[in-house]
Amino acid sequence: NVADDLGSLFQFKQIDFSKSEAYYRLYNYFNNETKVKGSDVQGSTAVGYYPKNVADTYNSVYSNVASLIANATGSDDDYINAYNALKTANEALILNMPEEGRYYVLRSAYSGYSKDALAYASPTENKIYWDTKMTNTDATAIWSFTPTSDGKFKVTNLHTGSSFGEFIGYDPSPLHEEGVAVSIESLSADGQVGIKANGTMMHAQSDYKAVVNWATGAGGASSWRIVEVEDMSLVNFALKIGEYRHAGLYLNYATEIPDGVHVYIAHTPNGQEGTIIADELDGSVIPARTAVIVKGNAGTYNFRYTTNESGDDLSKNLLGGSAYLKYQEVEEPGNLCCVFGRRDNE
Numbered sequence: 001n002v003a004d005d006l007g008s009l010f011q012f013k014q015i016d017f018s019k020s021e022a023y024y025r026l027y028n029y030f031n032n033e034t035k036v037k038g039s040d041v042q043g044s045t046a047v048g049y050y051p052k053n054v055a056d057t058y059n060s061v062y063s064n065v066a067s068l069i070a071n072a073t074g075s076d077d078d079y080i081n082a083y084n085a086l087k088t089a090n091e092a093l094i095l096n097m098p099e100e101g102r103y104y105v106l107r108s109a110y111s112g113y114s115k116d117a118l119a120y121a122s123p124t125e126n127k128i129y130w131d132t133k134m135t136n137t138d139a140t141a142i143w144s145f146t147p148t149s150d151g152k153f154k155v156t157n158l159h160t161g162s163s164f165g166e167f168i169g170y171d172p173s174p175l176h177e178e179g180v181a182v183s184i185e186s187l188s189a190d191g192q193v194g195i196k197a198n199g200t201m202m203h204a205q206s207d208y209k210a211v212v213n214w215a216t217g218a219g220g221a222s223s224w225r226i227v228e229v230e231d232m233s234l235v236n237f238a239l240k241i242g243e244y245r246h247a248g249l250y251l252n253y254a255t256e257i258p259d260g261v262h263v264y265i266a267h268t269p270n271g272q273e274g275t276i277i278a279d280e281l282d283g284s285v286i287p288a289r290t291a292v293i294v295k296g297n298a299g300t301y302n303f304r305y306t307t308n309e310s311g312d313d314l315s316k317n318l319l320g321g322s323a324y325l326k327y328q329e330v331e332e333p334g335n336l337c338c339v340f341g342r343r344d345n346e
Contacts, residue, residue, distance in 0.1 A: 019072060022079035029083060030065055035093045039063040041189045047096050047104065047226040048184075048191035054092045061089040095186055095193075098145035102228055103158060103235075105136045106143060106202075109192040109223035114204035119143075119211055119224075121157040126324040127172035128164075128211035130204045136227070137234045139253065139305065145226075152181035155195075158305075159237070160323045161252035161289070167200045167213035175324075184226070192223040235305035241296050250291040250321025254310075255303035257284050261296035265317040276318060283310045290314055291321035 039059040043052030050058070065082050068074050074082070098104055106119040108130060118134040120141040121127070134141045139159035146154040155164040156179070163179025182197045195202040203214035204221040214222045229235070237255065241247045249263075257263050263286060264278040278293065286292055286303070287310045294301075 020076050020079065022076040022083070023069075023072065023074075026065065026079045026083040026086070027069055029086060029090075030069060034062070034086070034090050035186070036062075036189055038189065039066070041093070042191065044191065045096060046191060047098050047228065048186065048193040049096055050093050051096065054089075054094075058089040058093055061085050095184070097147075097184060098153065098226055098228075100144075100146055103142050103144055103232060104226050104228050105141050106195070107225045107227050108204050108221065109187075109225050110204060110221040112221065113206050114209075114221050117204060117209075119202075119204070121160045121162065121175055121324070122172075123160055123324040125172065126160060126162055126175045126326070128175065129172055129209050130211055131209060136229050137236060139235050139237055139251075142229055142235060148181045150181070152183050154179055154181055158235070158253055159251070162324065164197060164202075166197050167202055167211070170205060170207065170210070170212050172208065172210035173202075173212060187223050191225055193226060194222055195224055232305050232307075236302040238300050238302055239294060240300045241294065241298055243298050245295060245297060247294045248291070248319075248321065249286070249294050249303070250289070250323060251286070251303065252289060252323045254288045254306050254308060255286050256306050256308075257281070257286060258301045258303060260299075261294050261301055264293045264295065265290070265314060266293070266319050267316040268318065281310070282312050285310045287312075287314060290317065291319035293319070 036058070039062040041050055041055040041058055043050055043055030045051070049055075065086050068078060068082050108114040108117040108119075114130055114132065117130040117132045118136065118141040119128055119130050120134055120138065122129055123140065136142065140157065142158040144156050144158065146156065148154060156162070157175060160175060162175035162177055164182055165174045165176045165179055167173045180197050182195050182202075185194050185196065186192075187194050200213035201222040202224065203212050205212040206221075237251055239247055239249055241261075263281045265281055266276050266278050268275055269277055281292065285306055285308045
């Protein structure tokens with residue numbers, strides 16, 4: 001290039017080696033080893049943040065060290081003490097992680113097209129999408145985190161019972177019955193995290209409102225907040241019953257039976273092969289992963305999440321189901337599969 005091209009201009013800066021080894025050890029740790037660059041770490045009990053007392057200590061130590069390095073007038077004892085304090089404060093920066101047994105929504109931290117959107121599982125496709133109109137009372141947008149032995153998490157959708165798979169391509173990421181473990185890493189001092197599976201980031205793609213992979217880096221629509229659902233009693237599934245007054249229902253979680261409907265399981269009486277009897281479910285709760293027939297007048301009924309389980313013996317329930325659409329082979333070929341309907345207006 002020509003000499004007057006600004007891209008060809010360089011400035012040489014002399015390095016001062018007159019400072020002590022203690023100074024340079026502090027200097028190198030401060031610039032290369034600290035987890036957060038700056039003294040503005042926001043402490044909180046929420047997931048993705050550092051605990052407040054830890055954050056406050058780090059901010060104070062970091063600020064003092066920055067001043068000590070800039071002035072470069074301290075003694076070796078000052079540098080050694082500052083190094084030890086900084087190393088201790090830095091190592092104490094351990095993110096608050098999701099806890100097993102609690103439930104969370106994954107809210108996009110991006111300020112653009114997916115601002116505040118929630119990641120949710122599509123029951124018709126068993127894939128992950130995002131929506132800005134979704135609420136944290138919709139079970140398809142609620143997730144649980146189960147820690148693995150290597151510090152990662154298996155992420156499972158409350159509604160479908162299926163888990164994160166790998167984030168692949170620009171098609172919506174699939175969910176699987178087993179799934180893979182993901183890692184959670186801090187992207188900013190204000191609780192934004194990246195969720196990574198096998199080296200690729202969970203990303204809110206603008207096309208199709210799909211959750212896809214983002215192979216490199218962080219930020220933008222790859223930033224998320226993991227927010228705990230504070231009141232699970234508000235979570236519900238809205239079941240619509242049409243003019244025929246019956247509907248099928250299978251949920252991955254236990255729900256309360258709303259007023260105005262009756263719920264049935266089915267069995268075959270001993271010695272009466274080919275006969276199916278519908279038994280009304282006792283109690284006020286449908287246990288998790290129990291297929292039932294719901295009878296009621298036409299309308300929409302909210303089945304609310306509950307931690308209660310029924311004590312009924314459901315082992316002989318002939319009804320089966322899935323919380324998402326899938327094909328499944330009959331376990332014993334030759335058995336009949338039936339559909340239910342209305343007879344004689346009953």
